[in-house]
Amino acid sequence: MSSAKKVIVIGAGIIGASIAWHLVKAGAKVTVISESGAGGVATPNSFAWINASWGNPEVYFRLRTRAMAEWKRLAKDVPSLPLAWCGGLCFDLPPDKLEAYAAEHSSWGYGIERVDAKRAAQIEPNLVAPPDFAVYVAEEGVAEPVATAKALLADTERLGARVVGGAVERLALAGDNVTGVVVSGETIDADEIVVAAGAGGPALIATAGISLPMETPPGLIVHSRPYRKLLNGLVHAEKLHMRQTAEGRIIAGSDFAGGDPGENPEATARKLFDVTRAALRGAEGLELDFHTVGYRPTPVDGFPVIGRAEGVSGLYIAVMHSGITLAPAVGLFASREILKGERDPLLAPYGLGRFAQ
Incomplete structure (x- = not known):
C-alpha cells in the first residue's frame, strides 16, 4: 500500500481482536473501539471449544478445520495465547447418530477415534459413568476466551494500533x-x-x-471455584458439556453454548452444577463460584455473516456464533479482503446478501 489504509474495528471480542491484529500486521492503520473493553460481551460467556464437530454441512466443516489450523499459525506469532489442544470426548448423541457423525466426519478427514468404556475411562479417569460408546477427537481444543482476546489486543497495540473505549452511536x-x-x-x-x-x-x-436478521439465544454456563485436576479435556455428555481451565475451574453447560437459563437462572445454575459434580469422581469438595448468561450473536440461518455489505461501500461485517473456533481464519480472510480485495473461497456462502435472495 502506498499509504496505510485507515480501518476502524468496532468490537473487542475474539473476532474484533483477531481482525484488528491481522489488519495491523498487514500494514493497516487500525483503531479498535469497544464500549465493553477487551473481551467484548459474548466472548467472556463462551465455552471456548475449538472444533469442527457434528451438525454442520461439509462446506462449513472446511471453514472450521481451516480455522483450527490457523489457530496454530497464530499461536506461533503470539506465543502468549492461552490455547490448549486437550482433545474432546463426545457421547451426547444416540449411538446410531454418533456412528453416523463418526463415519461422515472421518470421510472428510477429521481425526475421529471410536472408543469404548475402557478407553473412555483412560481418556477421562474421573468420569463416574464412562460411556459404552463415544468418539474422541484429539485435535480439538480450547482458547481461554477473555485472556485470548486480551493477548491479541495487547499485541495489536504493540504493533501500532489504537484501542479506545467508547460507545459507537452510529x-x-x-x-x-x-x-x-x-x-x-x-x-x-x-x-x-x-x-x-x-x-x-x-x-x-x-x-x-442495512438489515442483518439475527437471533441472540441465551446460554447459561456455570463456573466452579478452582479445584484439583479432574478433567483432561472436553467432555460432551448428554445435556452436560464440561471442561476444566488451567486455573482449575470446571466450566459446564447443558450444551457447549450454554443452556436455557429459564425463569430463575440462579436455580438453573445450581441444578446444573449439581449434575456436573455428580458426574465426576472426586468432586465432593467442588464448589459453585458463579454463573454467566451469554447472548449468542447468531444470524437466523445459524451460519456466519462475513463480508462487505451490499448497497454501501466502506462497511465490512463479521458476526457469528462460533467466534472462538473461527476467529483466526476470519481475521486473516477479512484483512485480505479489506486491504487487497481478495475474498477467500471458503467465505463464499457467508455474505449478507444471502438473506435478500
Whole structure:
C-alpha cells in the first residue's frame, strides 16, 4: 500500500481482536473501539471449544478445520495465547447418530477415534459413568476466551494500533459510503469500518440502512471455584458439556453454548452444577463460584455473516456464533479482503446478501 489504509474495528471480542491484529500486521492503520473493553460481551460467556464437530454441512466443516489450523499459525506469532489442544470426548448423541457423525466426519478427514468404556475411562479417569460408546477427537481444543482476546489486543497495540473505549452511536455516511463512526457526538473518519460487535451489530449497521436478521439465544454456563485436576479435556455428555481451565475451574453447560437459563437462572445454575459434580469422581469438595448468561450473536440461518455489505461501500461485517473456533481464519480472510480485495473461497456462502435472495 502506498499509504496505510485507515480501518476502524468496532468490537473487542475474539473476532474484533483477531481482525484488528491481522489488519495491523498487514500494514493497516487500525483503531479498535469497544464500549465493553477487551473481551467484548459474548466472548467472556463462551465455552471456548475449538472444533469442527457434528451438525454442520461439509462446506462449513472446511471453514472450521481451516480455522483450527490457523489457530496454530497464530499461536506461533503470539506465543502468549492461552490455547490448549486437550482433545474432546463426545457421547451426547444416540449411538446410531454418533456412528453416523463418526463415519461422515472421518470421510472428510477429521481425526475421529471410536472408543469404548475402557478407553473412555483412560481418556477421562474421573468420569463416574464412562460411556459404552463415544468418539474422541484429539485435535480439538480450547482458547481461554477473555485472556485470548486480551493477548491479541495487547499485541495489536504493540504493533501500532489504537484501542479506545467508547460507545459507537452510529455509522457516519456520505451518500452510499460509510466514512466513519460517531462516538460521543464526535465523528472519527476511516477508509473502512468493520462491525464485529456481536449482538450489537444489527443496530449499528441499521444506521447505514442495512438489515442483518439475527437471533441472540441465551446460554447459561456455570463456573466452579478452582479445584484439583479432574478433567483432561472436553467432555460432551448428554445435556452436560464440561471442561476444566488451567486455573482449575470446571466450566459446564447443558450444551457447549450454554443452556436455557429459564425463569430463575440462579436455580438453573445450581441444578446444573449439581449434575456436573455428580458426574465426576472426586468432586465432593467442588464448589459453585458463579454463573454467566451469554447472548449468542447468531444470524437466523445459524451460519456466519462475513463480508462487505451490499448497497454501501466502506462497511465490512463479521458476526457469528462460533467466534472462538473461527476467529483466526476470519481475521486473516477479512484483512485480505479489506486491504487487497481478495475474498477467500471458503467465505463464499457467508455474505449478507444471502438473506435478500
